[in-house]
Amino acid sequence: MTLVDELGSAVPAAWRPALAAVRREWFIPDRMWVDLGDGHVAVDRAAEPDRWLRAVRSDRAIITQWDDGATVWPDTGAHATCSASQPSVVAGMLDALDVHEGHRVLEIGTGTGYNSALLAHRLGADGVVSVEVDPVLADQARKRLVAAGHPVRVVTGDGADGWPDAAPFDRVIVTANVMLGQFPDVWIEQTRPGGAVLAPLGTTLTSGPLVRFEVGEDRTAVGRPVPCYVDFMELRAQRRPIAPWPSDDGDGDSGTTRVRPWELFHLDPLWTIALRLPGCHWRHQPPVGDRGRHVLWLLDPQSGSWATASYGRHAGAGPWPVRQHGPRRLWDEAEAAYRWWDDQGRPPVDSWRFTITPDAQAVELG
Known part of the structure; x- marks a missing residue:
């Protein structure tokens, strides 16, 4: 063939x-x-x-x-x-x-x-x-x-x-x-x-x-x-090396969220969050061994701030535990961006418009 x-x-x-x-x-x-x-x-x-x-x-x-x-x-x-x-x-x-x-x-x-x-x-x-x-x-x-x-x-x-x-x-x-x-x-x-x-x-x-x-x-x-x-x-x-990820989230400040954590990392909301959290990275840790939970990480290498949200193997009902560390409250920022995206009618990625001039570069909802 x-x-x-x-x-x-x-x-x-x-x-x-x-x-x-x-x-x-x-x-x-x-x-x-x-x-x-x-x-x-x-x-x-x-x-x-x-x-x-x-x-x-x-x-x-x-x-x-x-x-x-x-x-x-x-x-x-x-x-x-x-x-x-x-x-x-x-x-x-x-x-x-x-x-x-x-x-x-x-x-x-x-x-x-x-x-x-x-x-x-x-x-x-x-x-x-x-x-x-x-x-x-x-x-x-x-x-x-x-x-x-x-x-x-x-x-x-x-x-x-x-x-x-x-x-x-x-x-x-x-x-x-x-x-x-x-x-x-x-x-x-x-x-x-x-x-x-x-x-x-x-x-x-x-x-x-x-x-x-x-x-x-x-x-x-x-x-x-x-x-x-x-x-x-x-x-x-334009490659950017990232700082080492923390080995665990045990020293973060504890909190909770009622937003399903995994929903923030779908394509359309994640793009909106990315615009609000420039320079940040994320990763997913699946359940391994004795750790029976999924962990979603956010990291800002510049400030050393990080945040995690976790949920069980079968998700379950909220609220879900959140930990945050450093001068930035990354989960709060990401959740605020998600709620803004939701308030705007959940626009897909292809709703955005990009403009480049000799003096500036901008992105906005079309």
């Missing part, structure tokens, strides 16, 4: 010829890691050719690098730093980009080169410039693109700088998560008026929406989320 067969109706008609002609296997290294549902598994093409090909032709993301290359196959590292995105997501992003014959596209984040090749099949190799910060990945992608017959120009450099030498572009597509409030305005400057920039936005608390910005004559870009959920690695220039 081919990848196009596997994806079926998920392939937009305009991109079906490219996805049929450009084989994903041309861009995947012989040694890779794939998530088969119970964690990432190392797969070697030489040892398991059938398993390797099935994974490559499936609608799965494939990890091709851990820890900027410091972790060597078959070990699994702490942070995935390059992947071949899930093909249905690739197709959805390309569809949202809305390219047409004669367009010139700047891609931020070459990765394996697969996305570049799909663009080049549609627009020609001269219509695409791709920027990759990792010199090893950039060199590998160049070679794969040439071998595939799509010699896209791959620039080794920081994608946050774009590529002014070939500007202006009709479209810019970003395949790395961009921190809200830190959107590189050079991408807007390097896009012609009437053009568009497609980028996934997020915060330290959660991945956010994929946003399509329309660039105006005054260099103001107004963006709306598109119906394609993505979860990309951070733009390398």
